[in-house]
Amino acid sequence: MSGFGNAFSSSIGKKFIMGATGIFLVLFLIVHCGINALIFLDDQGLTFNIGAHFMATNWIIRAGEVILMLGLLVHIFQALRLTLQNNKARPVKYAVNDGKANSKWYSRSMGLLGTLLLIFLVVHLKDFWVVSRFTGIPSVDANGHEDLYAVMRDKFQDPVRVAVYLLAMVSLCYHLLHGFASAFQTMGWNHSKYNGIIKSVGVWYSIIISIVFAAMPLAFHFGLIK
Amino acid sequence: MSTGNMNLTLKVWRQKNNKTTGALVDYKLADISPDMSFLEMFDVLNEQLINKGEEPVVFDHDCREGICGMCSMFINGRPHGPKDLVTTCQLHMRSFKDGDTIVVEPWRAAAFPVVKDLTVDRSAFDRVIAAGGFISVNTGNAQDANNLPIPKMQADAAFEAAACIGCGACVATCKNASAMLFVSAKISQLALLPQGQPERYRRVQSMVAQMDAEGFGNCTNTGACEAECPKGISLENIARMNRDFASAKFVSEETV
Structure with a gap:
């Protein structure tokens, strides 16, 4: 990459990578949330299983899955690198630091929220991704598709798992509340005519995505969908 | 007393x-x-x-x-x-x-x-400025002011960026000790005016490189700097610096 110099190793370059992967993950969540929301059709998961089958078998989606994993890993490792660097930039801490006077707690806690999400992700991938891609889904539905819907329904009978998922969605909501608008600012997309739209779309996006996701374990656990 | x-x-x-x-x-x-x-x-x-x-x-x-x-x-x-x-x-x-x-x-x-005590050495800021926070002009007669028309909005934005007094409150309050608000204000005050254009993309690369070399942290957009700045320097300047940095690295053919 001669000529690009320190484009990606400089502080701003590293932030570009965080912002770009963040926006990529924001787009992924729309797809993930949209397809999963098919469970609310309450048709014993027939439509949802068609969607899941497509996602598991279409080669473009499978290739996208690899890119998604890479994007996620880059987002995580870059965050770790930046955090270590940022800690080094202030070796002696303040005895008194009134952070709440000038910024939102979740904007200062992206590392903590992200770590909670990473722990959740390990649980979540083990719950569903490993099952659907590797160990195999035990039953089939009326259409003959692998019944991922039944796997979800069974897993969410466990109240501990439901609690873990709900906590994770709270973390996700706050992570997105800062991350969405922050990515735009990092990419330099700050414009007085669009700032208001970016901000409100970010807030609505964060809340809607988190609530729809959180509704899934709750709906299964309390038998609102069968 | x-x-x-x-x-x-x-x-x-x-x-x-x-x-x-x-x-x-x-x-x-x-x-x-x-x-x-x-x-x-x-x-x-x-x-x-x-x-x-x-x-x-x-x-x-x-x-x-x-x-x-x-x-x-x-x-x-x-x-x-x-x-x-x-x-x-x-x-x-x-x-x-x-x-x-x-x-x-x-x-x-x-x-x-x-x-000593409450005094800190802020010469890191001076070195960032020395890396590119200036314009090079040939000496000679001052030209007529009206030769360089500058829209009022642009002039105001440059003036607001130039209000930065370089006290370092932004670095002090930032959870990452990042100097992005200071550096972006110093870049913006010149990037917004015609006199700053010839060196615009060289400047942003040099000043950001010096900022990194000084060991300041990385911005996470908490907005604490803007809230605490005694001169009300806006986060818009950081976005402008990031845009200029991207243009310099990916569009401009000039490398620094």
């Missing part, structure tokens, strides 16, 4: 030099006037210390009019104290209550080593 009726407890960071570790030391002050500035209150403390034969507290100050950028002090967890858009020298004791305990610390950043 003091004719007021405020009694205060100060917890002040005392540190001999950059080689030693410091500690917070308690001082009791009586009869402080609410009309004193924060720095005058420190003058009273120092007079008492000198009369007792103790070392006075070293702190930076110069104009005491809020325009030079010399005063610093992290007061009760906030740079320049509890008021918005105010430097420490323009902060008055009426902003505190009788009986208050006030914790005063120096700016804390690896790039701002403590010189």
Whole structure:
């Protein structure tokens, strides 16, 4: 990459990578949330299983899955690198630091929220991704598709798992509340005519995505969908 | 000198030099006037210390009019104290209550080593400026001002960026000790005007590289810098710097 110099190793370059992967993950969540929301059709998961089958078998989606994993890993490792660097930039801490006077707690806690999400992700991938891609889904539905819907329904009978998922969605909501608008600012997309739209779309996006996701374990656990 | 009726407890960071570790030391002050500035209150403390034969507290100050950028002090967890858009020298004791305990610390950043007590070395900022925060013009007769038409909005935005006094409150309050607000203001004041264009993309690369070399942290867009800046420098400047940086690295053919 001669000529690009320190484009990606400089502080701003590293932030570009965080912002770009963040926006990529924001787009992924729309797809993930949209397809999963098919469970609310309450048709014993027939439509949802068609969607899941497509996602598991279409080669473009499978290739996208690899890119998604890479994007996620880059987002995580870059965050770790930046955090270590940022800690080094202030070796002696303040005895008194009134952070709440000038910024939102979740904007200062992206590392903590992200770590909670990473722990959740390990649980979540083990719950569903490993099952659907590797160990195999035990039953089939009326259409003959692998019944991922039944796997979800069974897993969410466990109240501990439901609690873990709900906590994770709270973390996700706050992570997105800062991350969405922050990515735009990092990419330099700050414009007085669009700032208001970016901000409100970010807030609505964060809340809607988190609530729809959180509704899934709750709906299964309390038998609102069968 | 003091004719007021405020009694205060100060917890002040005392540190001999950059080689030693410091500690917070308690001082009791009586009869402080609410009309004193924060720095005058420190003058009273120092007079008492000198009369007792103790070392006075070293702190930076110069104009005491809020325009030079010399005063610093992290007061009760906030740079320049509890008021918005105010430097420490323009902060008055009426902003505190009788009986208050006030914790005063120096700016804390690896790039701002403590010189003594509350004074830190901010020459990292000077080196960032020296890396490109200027325009090169040939000397000669000054041209007519109207030769360079500048839209009012543009001129105002440049002026607002130029209001930065380089005090370092942005670095001090940032959880990452990032200098992005300062550097972006210094880049923007020139990037917004025609005189700054010839060196625009060289400048942003050089100044960002120097900022990184000084060991400042990375921006996470918490917005604390903008909230605490005594001159109200806007986050828009950071976005502009990021845009210019992207243009410089991915569009401009000039490498630095």
